[in-house]
Every structure is written in structure tokens, then in C-alpha cells.
Amino acid sequence: MSQFKTWIDEHFRGDPIIWGIVILLSLFSILVVYSATGSLAYKYAGGNTELYLIRHSTLVFVSLLVMWLAHKVPYKNYALYARLAMYLSMPLLLITYLFGSNINEANRWLTIPVINQAFQPSDLAKLALIAALAAMLAKRQNNIKDFKSTFLPIIIAIGLICLLIALANMSTAILLLATCLLIMFIGRVPVKYLLIVIMVGILGLTSAVFLGQRGDTFVARIEAFMDESEVPFQAEQSYIAIATGGVTGKGPGNSEQRNSLPHPYSDFIYAIIIEEYGLVGGVSVLFLYLALLYRGMRIVSNSNKAFGGLLSAGLSFALVIQALVNMAVAVGLGPITGLPLPLLSMGGTSLVFTGISLGIILSVSRGDHQDEIQTGSAMNRPKLKTALS
Numbered sequence: 001m002s003q004f005k006t007w008i009d010e011h012f013r014g015d016p017i018i019w020g021i022v023i024l025l026s027l028f029s030i031l032v033v034y035s036a037t038g039s040l041a042y043k044y045a046g047g048n049t050e051l052y053l054i055r056h057s058t059l060v061f062v063s064l065l066v067m068w069l070a071h072k073v074p075y076k077n078y079a080l081y082a083r084l085a086m087y088l089s090m091p092l093l094l095i096t097y098l099f100g101s102n103i104n105e106a107n108r109w110l111t112i113p114v115i116n117q118a119f120q121p122s123d124l125a126k127l128a129l130i131a132a133l134a135a136m137l138a139k140r141q142n143n144i145k146d147f148k149s150t151f152l153p154i155i156i157a158i159g160l161i162c163l164l165i166a167l168a169n170m171s172t173a174i175l176l177l178a179t180c181l182l183i184m185f186i187g188r189v190p191v192k193y194l195l196i197v198i199m200v201g202i203l204g205l206t207s208a209v210f211l212g213q214r215g216d217t218f219v220a221r222i223e224a225f226m227d228e229s230e231v232p233f234q235a236e237q238s239y240i241a242i243a244t245g246g247v248t249g250k251g252p253g254n255s256e257q258r259n260s261l262p263h264p265y266s267d268f269i270y271a272i273i274i275e276e277y278g279l280v281g282g283v284s285v286l287f288l289y290l291a292l293l294y295r296g297m298r299i300v301s302n303s304n305k306a307f308g309g310l311l312s313a314g315l316s317f318a319l320v321i322q323a324l325v326n327m328a329v330a331v332g333l334g335p336i337t338g339l340p341l342p343l344l345s346m347g348g349t350s351l352v353f354t355g356i357s358l359g360i361i362l363s364v365s366r367g368d369h370q371d372e373i374q375t376g377s378a379m380n381r382p383k384l385k386t387a388l389s
Contacts, residue, residue: 014071014362018295021288022067022358025343026060028285033346035253036265036272052265056346063355070359071366075308078360079138082131086157089125093164096121097213100168107213108168119349122165126176127353129161130314131360133180137187138307144188151193154184159200166208170218171337173208175322177201183314187306225335237261238268238330241275242282249278266345267338270330285344286327293320299365308364315357319343 012019030053037052045051092110100107101118109118133154140150158180166173177197184194209215224232231239241257244250255275258264264272274282296316303309319342326341328334340347342354 012068013366015295015299015365018292018358018362018365021292021295022343023064025285025288026064029344029346030057030060031252032269032273032276032344033265035255035276036258036269037346039259040265052346059348059351063351065355066352067355067359067362070356071362073359073363075311075360075363075366078131078311078363079135079307082128082135085124085128086132086161089121089128090160090164092121093125093161097164097167120169122169122172123350123353125161125165126172126318127315127357129157129176130179130183130318131311132157133183134187134307134310134314137184137189137310138305141188141306145190147193151189151196155193155197155200158197159204162201163204163208166205167212168214170205170208170212170214171325171339173205175318175325175339177205179314179318179321182317183310186300186313187310221335221337232336234262234268234336235329235332238271239332241268241271242331245275245278245282247279249274249276249281252276266340266347267326267336268330269341269345270327273344274330282327289320289323292316296320296361299361303364312361312364315361319354319357 033056034049034053037056038049041047041049041052096110097107101109101111108120108122110121111118136150136154136157137144140146143150158177162173162177162180165176181194181197184197209218221232224230237257237260241255241261244256250256253276255264255272257275258272261268261271270282270285273285277284293316296312299312299316300309303312322339323342325334325337326339326345329337329339340350343351
């Protein structure tokens with residue numbers, strides 16, 4: 001037993017509670033997605049429900065493997081990786097918008113040659129921007145108020161990537177902009193600069209509404225949410241699933257609304273969770289995400305380097321805010337967005353990028369606090385605790 005514990009401690013470092021939360025949600029995802037894809041299997045796979053079970057289980061375990069590999073990399077290396085990925089993601093987003101696969105009237109997907117696997121470059125861009133922003137802020141903590149050398153490169157990066165994403169995926173762009181603002185606030189960026197980012201963001205998102213592919217859909221969903229006289233079909237079916245779930249639910253695999261609710265395995269999987277597992281299941285899932293955010297912010301408070309703290313904060317906020325928005329949509333607290341529930345919804349490469357994000361958070365929590373960014377001597381290099389004060 002002691003040898004097994006030694007092996008675990010050696011190969012699975014980082015916050016053990018985060019490891020537990022991720023593994024628990026991943027296993028629960030396999031169970032819920034298997035239940036929610038029943039009608040999908042009969043429609044596209046001749047009733048072979050095991051096909052989606054095997055496919056999703058494989059992706060879940062691949063995401064866990066990627067998370068493990070990412071957590072083995074010293075987090076200081078991600079400063080360079082993020083910058084390269086950010087430069088790569090910009091032309092990929094543009095190519096996707098012009099020539100990508102059109103699904104639901106939006107070009108969001110590119111197909112990787114040879115393996116014939118589709119992925120959304122917005123997932124890469126989101127991860128890259130958060131990590132690059134953390135690196136830029138950490139490197140410039142000593143001259144954080146300098147507009148030209150510090151703030152201008154940051155606003156250009158945020159503005160370009162959010163605009164390119166918003167052309168085809170407005171909700172993802174809005175959440176990314178909100179996450180960037182949180183990182184900048186934690187990174188001691190002056191409030192006047194944050195207001196400039198908000199103004200630029202509003203201008204860019206407004207431009208995307210008129211120039212992009214999903215502007216009409218975005219406006220229509222906002223109007224539908226504000227109109228109390230008529231409930232959209234997706235929302236109505238979600239409310240029925242939640243209302244019939246009760247306190248303890250109908251039991252695993254006994255969902256009825258999965259046959260009529262659009263995308264019950266992705267966008268509205270939270271409604272299926274409440275229908276099958278009741279209020280108990282829904283609250284438990286919410287608690288796990290809030291616990292994940294709490295542990296991520298614990299890493300921030302314990303980090304003695306600005307880059308590690310900002311990196312953990314940004315990625316934790318990005319994952320949990322998306323989860324909260326997805327759950328809010330399912331219960332009627334927000335307009336329909338089409339955002340999946342991280343770690344639980346059926347997905348492809350989005351699961352892999354979620355695994356990378358969690359692996360980076362775990363890498364920071366390992367405590368490999370070496371000189372990740374050369375900002376001066378150790379006496380003058382600001383810690384995140386100073387940045388938060």
C-alpha cells in the first residue's frame with residue numbers, strides 16, 4: 001500500500017482535490033452522455049448506443065491523459081507556448097471563418113488532415129490568449145501603468161482574437177472577454193485601462209453582430225429571452241426535464257426529454273442531469289464546479305510568482321464561468337448560448353483543450369516556482385499576493 005501511495009505521489013502531483021473533482025466529473029460524464037445519446041444512436045447509428053459510449057469514453061480518457069501530460073510540464077514553459085499558439089490561432093480563426101465547415105449557419109470547424117478530426121480553433125485561441133495575457137501581465141508588473149509598452153500590446157491581442165471568434169461564435173467571445181477582464185483586474189491593471197478594454201470589446205462585438213455569421217441569431221436569442229410571452233422550444237423542453245426531475249430524479253437512463261430536447265448530450269446536458277438525478281444531482285454538480293474554482297483560487301493565493309497565479313486564475317475562471325453560464329441557460333436564467341458544459345458535455349477536441357487547461361492548473365499547483373519570467377532580481381519580482389493587494 002505504501003508503494004502504491006508513493007507511486008501516486010510521484011506521478012500525480014498537484015492539488016489532489018482538483019484531481020478528484022476532474023475524475024469524478026469525467027466518470028459521471030460517461031454515464032450521463034450514454035443516457036442522453038440514446039435517440040441520437042437510433043437516428044444515426046442504427047440503434048448502436050454503444051458506439052457513442054465507446055467514442056465518448058475514449059475522448060474522456062484521452063483528455064485525462066492530456067491533462068496528465070500537461071501537468072508534468074513546468075508551467076513556466078507555457079509562457080512561450082502560449083505566445084506561439086496565440087500567433088498561430090489568429091490565421092486559423094480567419095481561415096475557419098472563410099473556409100471552415102458550416103454548421104448551424106456558422107463556420108467554426110476545421111478538419112485535421114490524415115486523422116479526419118474536426119476541431120474549433122476558438123478552443124486553441126481561448127487557451128492561448130488566457131495564458132499569453134497572464135505572461136504579459138506578469139512580465140510587466142513593474143511598469144503595469146505604462147500605456148504604450150504594457151497596455152497597448154494587451155488590448156491589441158484581446159481585441160483581435162475576441163473579434164475573430166465573435167464573427168462565428170458570439171457567446172464564446174463574450175466569455176473570453178470577461179475572463180480577460182478578470183485576469184487584468186487581478187493583475188493590477190488600472191481601472192481606466194479596464195474601461196478602455198470594455199469599450200473596445202463592446203465596439204468589436206457590435207461590429208461582429210453586423211458583420212459576422214451569428215449576429216441575427218445572437219440578437220434573436222436576446223429578444224426571445226426578454227420576451228416573457230413566448231418560451232423558445234429548447235428552453236421549454238429543458239424546463240419540462242427539470243420540473244419532472246423532482247428532488248431525487250427519475251433514475252439513471254430514465255430521461256424522457258432526451259427524445260425531444262435538442263442537443264441533450266451537450267448544450268442541455270444539465271437539464272438531463274436534473275431530470276435523471278434530481279435536484280440532488282444538479283446541486284452536486286454545481287458544488288463540484290464551485291469547489292474547482294475555489295481550489296484554483298487557492299493556488300492563486302499560494303503562488304509566489306505572478307505568472308503562475310494569473311495563469312491558474314484565468315483558466316479556472318474560464319472553465320467555471322462557462323459551466324455556470326451553461327447551467328444558467330438550462331434553468332432559464334440566461335438566453336440560449338450553445339455553450340457546452342465543460343467536463344460533462346459530449347465533445348471532441350473541446351474535451352482535449354479542457355484537459356490541457358486543467359493540466360496547466362495542476363502544473364502551477366505542483367509548486368515548481370522557478371524563474372519562469374525574467375522580470376528582474378528576486379527581490380524586485382512581484383508576487384501575485386502583491387498584485388492582489
